Amino acid sequence: EAQVTQNPRYLITVTGKKLTVTCSQNMNHEYMSWYRQDPGLGLRQIYYSMNVEVTDKGDVPEGYKVSRKEKRNFPLILESPSPNQTSLYFCASRFVGGGNQPQHFGDGTRLSIL
Amino acid sequence: GQNIDQPTEMTATEGAIVQINCTYQTSGFNGLFWYQQHAGEAPTFLSYNVLDGLEEKGRFSSFLSRSKGYSYLLLKELQMKDSASYLCALNTNAGKSTFGDGTTLTVKP
Numbered sequence: 001e002a003q004v005t006q007n008p009r010y011l012i013t014v015t016g017k018k019l020t021v022t023c024s025q026n027m028n029h030e031y032m033s034w035y036r037q038d039p040g041l042g043l044r045q046i047y048y049s050m051n052v053e054v055t056d057k058g059d060v061p062e063g064y065k066v067s068r069k070e071k072r073n074f075p076l077i078l079e080s081p082s083p084n085q086t087s088l089y090f091c092a093s094r095f096v097g098g099g100n101q102p103q104h105f106g107d108g109t110r111l112s113i114l
Numbered sequence: 115g116q117n118i119d120q121p122t123e124m125t126a127t128e129g130a131i132v133q134i135n136c137t138y139q140t141s142g143f144n145g146l147f148w149y150q151q152h153a154g155e156a157p158t159f160l161s162y163n164v165l166d167g168l169e170e171k172g173r174f175s176s177f178l179s180r181s182k183g184y185s186y187l188l189l190k191e192l193q194m195k196d197s198a199s200y201l202c203a204l205n206t207n208a209g210k211s212t213f214g215d216g217t218t219l220t221v222k223p
Contacts, residue, residue: 033211042201042215043157050209058210090156100145100205102159 002027006091006106013081014114021076021109023091030096032074033058033103034066036087043090049074050096081113118214120202125220130192134217136185136202143204148176148187151199151216160200161187189219197221 004025013019025032033048035058045058049068063085065077074093078085088110092103118138126132136146145164149157161171163178163185175188189196202214 031209033209035213040215043203043213045211045213048209048211056209059212100147100162100164102147102162103149103157103211105156105158107156 004091004093004104004106006109008109009107010110012112015082016080019078019081021089023074023106024072025093027093029093032093034076035090037090038087083113086111086113118202118212120214120217123218125222126192128192128194128221128223131190132192134187134200136214138183138204140204143206145205146178146185147203149201149203151201157201192221194221
């Protein structure tokens, strides 16, 4: 089954404790992206990657890191999480070629930073 | 920037037609996308427009006017399961993707 898989689905942690949210897709998509969604604010892009070893900042990259060492994986790293990073996070992927392509989203990761 | 505006909430009756508008201010984009998101779930793709005009996909249609900075999503024969949030999004060639804050649609019997 074609899918984007995020782990963990839920995490409660404390300020300053490094964490990684994994994202993996099995559709051979070149493009992957991370978003956060807060109440009333819609989806905001954190980082995106057009292909392996190519990453760029989205609109809200502060406090986050990403890496794209393999095509299928795009982990989101919070080196020193803070309470304002409490949010619902979505990973997405899509093809780059052939003009516009829709994004496929993972089921989301709900992070609570205390 | 790519500011995107959508109404926050809309209510419609089962079986009716509803139009959800999206206006934007941007210097350029590849395509305009519409996604559906049920509460607590991931967004799922509904429709997209690259060129001006109407794109029809079953009960859902989307329209784009680049000169007017305007798009709409049309939902026909509304069903209770259409109660959800509808997100308008713009993609650029460079890979950036900007979403509106979404329109929460409530379908009543």
